[in-house]
Amino acid sequence: MGRATRGCGCAAAVLLLLAVSAGYLGVRYFYPWWKSQPPPASGGELRVHFLDVGPINGDSVLIISPGNKTALIDAGEQTKAKNVLAALANQGVKQLDYFIATHPHPDHLGGASEIIRNVKVLNIIDNGLQPSLPENLLPQPKSPARTRTRSAPQQTITRFFDDYKQAVGASGAKYAQAQPGSKIDLGGGVILTTLGPTEPYFTREQMKAGGNEPNANSIVMRLDYGSFSLLLTGDAEAQTENRLLSKDLNLVARVLKVAHHGSKYATSQSFLNRVKPEVAVISCGEWNRYGHPSQTVLDRLQAANVKLFRTDLHGEITISTRGRENDLKITMQKTASTDVWVGRIAQKDDSSRAGFIAYGDFGPPPKPPSQKRTKPAK
Secondary structure, three states: OHHHHHHHHHHHHHHHHHHHHHHHHHHHHHHHHHHHOOOOOOOOOEEEEEOOOOOOOOOOEEEEOOOOOEEEEOOOOHHHHHHHHHHHHHOOOOEEEEEEOOOOOHHHHOOHHHHHHHOEEEEEEEOOOOOOOOHHHOOOOOOHHHHHHHHHHHHHHOHHHHHHHHHHHHHOOEEEEOOOOOEEEEEOOEEEEEEEOOOOOOOOHHHOOOOOHHHHOOOEEEEEEOOEEEEEOOOOOHHHHHHHHOOOOOOOOOEEEOHHHHOOOOOOHHHHHHHOOOEEEEOOOOOOOEOOOOHHHHHHHHHOOOEEEEHHHHOOEEEEEOOOOOOOEEEEOOOOOOOOOOOOOEOOOOOHHHOHHHHOOOOOOOOOHHHOOOOOOO
């Protein structure tokens, strides 16, 4: 009788130890994994509109969840605010649950002040960083006279950011700085997760190989809805991509919003290998002078066998899904008139080394030589 009792006690102890171990493993590993999984898709329609804010460069992405919650990521440059407002009206959007500014460049933030003043916005998120002046406009302490002459251009080129901050302050919206790992529940099973930027933020010195630090510090987000996933990269540079690759993040996505308008300084091969996109969308303008999209990037995307869409050729691009496999629907405003796999020739370097790149190069590019008028031969 005593032996049987002792045997039962040992068995109970073993079972208790196994239960404790299983509980520990569950809390330590399974629960964090389970918590990180997006909720199941509701079956309603999610729509993502990549707005056409050309013909110069710009980004603006409108997300409408199945429960009609909305998020607008960037707003193009100032003269395109009316286009964004028209797109919101066309979609019946009278209120934005979230406005997200990826970084303080005018081709992303220029139209924001007018949007915020004309549409009720509940939440505003940005990266918390000020505009970074190009090197040729930085104050020169050893030459006071020179500094004074440069103050007016400085005020002019950062006016878009001052207007944005004033609009945010007057809007009554709840403001927050982007925090990596934070999640926005747009309802119906749609989750928007912030992946970057992470501290320490990139500096000008770190960008000497190309690109610029406002772009490198762009907000990067991931949108999940059932089997659908979208990586929204702002103007992230290769340095940003490398930092993301070094972290334990789920970067695999069915759709990639190609970073920095298809710049040669982003969309590295190692990043594409990790993301494995089926579809790529490039937001760029036919007037841009920076070779966007770069032929190098297009060649990488083509080799990855993705389906490519471009706002400069297709106009507004809309992706809709109910979160199920094989239900992705993509519609374009217009049919491309030229080959989507042919890049543009750069007239300027899209890097802070070129000085004014950080604040755009607006206006139509020079006509190609074949289109210029020539004097008749005598």
